[in-house]
Amino acid sequence: MSWPAAWGPVRTPTLATGGIVVSSSPAVSGAGARVLADGGTAVDAVLAMTAMSWLALPGQCGIGGDFFAVVREPDGRVWTVTGSGYGPDGASAEGYLDRGMTALPLTGPLAVATPGAIGALATLHAVAGTRSLPELWAPAAAAARGGLPCTDKNRRDIAEHAAALAADDDLARWLLPGGRVPSVGDRLPAPELAASIEALARRPRSLYRGRIAERAIGLLRSGGAEFSGDEWSAGADVPVEGSVSAPYGDVVVHTTPPPTPGWMVLQQAGLLDGRLAGLPDADAVHLLALAARRAFRDRYERCAADGDAWRSLLTVDALRAARAELQDEDAVVGGLGVHGDTTSCVAVDGDGRAVSAISSLAFTFGARISIPGTGIALNNRLGRGAYLLPGHPNALAPRRKPLHTLNAWLATDRAGRLRHVGNTPGGDGQVQWNVQLLTALVDRGLDPAEAVAAPRTTVHPGSDADAIGSPETLQCESRLGAEVLAGLAERGHDVRDVGEWGAGGSALVVSVDAERGVLAGAADPRQDGVALGV
Template sequence: MAVGSGTWSPAEEAGRGPTVATGGMVTSSSPAVSRLGADVLARGGNAVDAALAMTAMAWLTLPGQCGIGGDAFAVVREPDGRVWTVNGSGYGPDGASAEAYLDEGLTALPLGGARSVAVPGAMGALATLHATGATRSLAELWAPVVAAARAGVPCSVKNRADVTEHAGSIVRDEGLSRWLMPGGRVPAVGDLLPAPELADCIEMLAGDPLALYRGELAERAVALLRAGGAPFSGDEWADAAAVPVLDPIVAPYGDLLVHQTPPPTPGWMVLQQAGLLDGDLAGPPTLGAEAVHRMALAARRAFRDRYERCGSDTDQWRTLLDPAHLARTRAELSREPAVAGMGVGMAGDTTSCVAVDADGRAVSAISSLAFTYGARISIPGTQIALNNRLGRGAYLVAGHPNALAPRRKPLHTLNAWLVTDRAGGLRHVGNTPGGDGQVQWNMQLISHLVDGGLDPQAAVGAPRFTVHPGSDADAVGSPETLQVESRLGADTIAGLTDRGHVVQDMGGWGAGGSGLVVSVDDRRGVLLGGADPRQDGVALGV
């Protein structure tokens, strides 16, 4: 079928099927990351070990998307059916508030530099993940990453594109430029990019992952940020080290249960959409115009509710998942126009991985610097890029539940999920990067798997659509569009236009994201894995 004609069918892309294995499975957006995870499983490590190793290798293969100076989240299912999560994100400066910045004349937080930075949560999350579920030392798991950092990882097409886009910022930071633009030039694809200072830091943090939050490393970071005008005290930096194990938030979808990461992640938004759509997508084709229309309305409502009601330290999201509230919202959506006039933003750079071991332990892990290379500044002498999560996530709106305030974490875009049956048996585990696209595309992935019966590779490769913008701080008030991949087909796209959507064609594969899924096939006793063809990912079995 020609791109953009008719209606999409998974049979048309059957040339690439899922990866199949019996002893364990990993999938990520980078071949080197997946290979390391598979090696860990093959050597007897468990899924938590594999996820810890893969997350660290991604610091080198996808440095624009993640790093030590960013955030990380994970959801874990144990062989006995117990599910737990870790949420690694940090606060803004103790000395900052929306009111104070508004008094200075700011109308929004900057998206780069010191004032865009929140305390990194990644190392605290990885320390808790390791202490709770790993069987190997971090020194062992990260030794290949240290060696790769010293030798240099080849520049990929993705890396070169990221560096080219942000060369003007990178070259102004001494540590990042030495690593990513050696000699002051954009590297060619295949050029080795050694990062010796980063290698030293990874080796040191493998021995004590919480050293980022105290001592010399923390002092360097806080001094850099204070010099840039961000009023960090240092106490908020130290306090971010403690990342507790948390229960997931859970909601039904059909006969299954979806487990998600709790706030400050937007995992509840996926569960809200699931509650608004449960049972509605079994009839229409999962990518027909009516199904896409309903999913778009549910996503828009989730973003509206997030913007109007939610902050990281409120529980209003719980009300939104109440069955009676969901029933009322369903009725409202049936009368709601396709474009509701509440434009709020979507963008971002993130990466993720999935690991399932032979015992049925499963991990969905995701990490990010927020925008590409985050704040585009690094801790002196370390090559550790710092995130810009505060600038991206917090509002300068006095009195808003997500307004910048001391010891309030900004709302996040990252979330991770897995699906079990009612008895706790693993069915699917997955995630995707992509800013505010994540909560939409994760719902689409779950629907493809559950409603459409697609295998993981077909699910991650299916045509994607995106309500744009979402609710990022930098794009509040932007015009509303429904971004679609043309592979949805002319019939579906015409049906969306007829229903009132302002449709923006993103080309065949241009919607973004990098979906990753591993599913359990109990009937045949195998695992099935998929990696999104929109990036360089690969699923590997052992």
């Protein structure tokens, strides 16, 4: 299918035969490409890329955040790691309500969950890494010590949150040198973070047990967060898990399991499978929006981040019944934005090993506090994902992981051969845009560059704790065309035009042409990403 002229210009995909990496930053992609060129695997590349992301995209991810990955081995096996932590052992929805709170704050110690990223990365490396972590993370440590140049995105992020960053000594020294917002091109050295990266490369689990952990717990307790230390220590142990998988069209989609909402991608795919091909665009977007709203409603009403209720939503009978209901559904199906800052990367090596990985601090710069003396910014995942609603599946409770937005996926054919690998950051937009990527690749037959650039639509809000009860809208990029936007309004949607490229996200895709032995990859033109082949 050719790219519609009305959708504007699009890049051509990057082509490669020996391996390919894609990320939202040239520095990050460069780190991964160097690993592949030196004989490393896709897993090695993702380990290096994720560490470089801590410097290249400091508002989006970090050591104090979360990390998830789905891996496809050359023999066809698919496995995952899901690194997401707990809230404080001493905290509960009832207790916080008794303290006069109606919602968790989005900044400061009370917003923080135990970081899961380092535990997950340590497991990924232990299971499938072929190079040492000190070797793979040395470029990131060097970048921290010397300082990467500030990009326009970083400058905008820092400027928006300058007051909060200035209140944290470590973050201010790094991101506000001389007490001012940096200019594009200014280097941002972070020597304390460099030392932390080197220490964690030698002993990853020292984040959870030892001097760094003691500093973190002390900081959080001093701010009123009731961490015992045991839940912090538990974050070190991240097991290997299987993927959650289901068919869509002629592929099988494999996603990360809970606490990620990967199952929501599969639920939407099950509701839409076979229904989009040949439909006029307004009808297709309408169905995509209904499926997304159905998934958000089901998650809010029934599904804990770390529970099993989602399984019942993916059965043949449940999907059949939901498809029938969707046929006659109104545009708005239940009241529960697309907020948040995250980054992701994709790598495929010459042996057919593929990794889709994603990491985040939740909102930009997370809780906007750091572990003293380390340069490690902490996430605000608890404030974003835990509800102060006693009895709710996602109510704040000891050793309950908060609701999550991150997910990663890859697709194989029915024989298990790799077809596509992808992901996107973007809060609750992720589960919607990942479905839109799949429909672009599978139903429309678009190439990776066309798929990541296709006009994007977003049901808003999803089910973030701070967004419940917000008016429901359908945010649409204007490249869909005036006729499509009008058709959606006629179908009952409150359509919001977000401009030609304003929907958000930073989608990444690699596709495999098995017949010709070629990999094709592309990064979203909405950010600074690049695909590099070797």
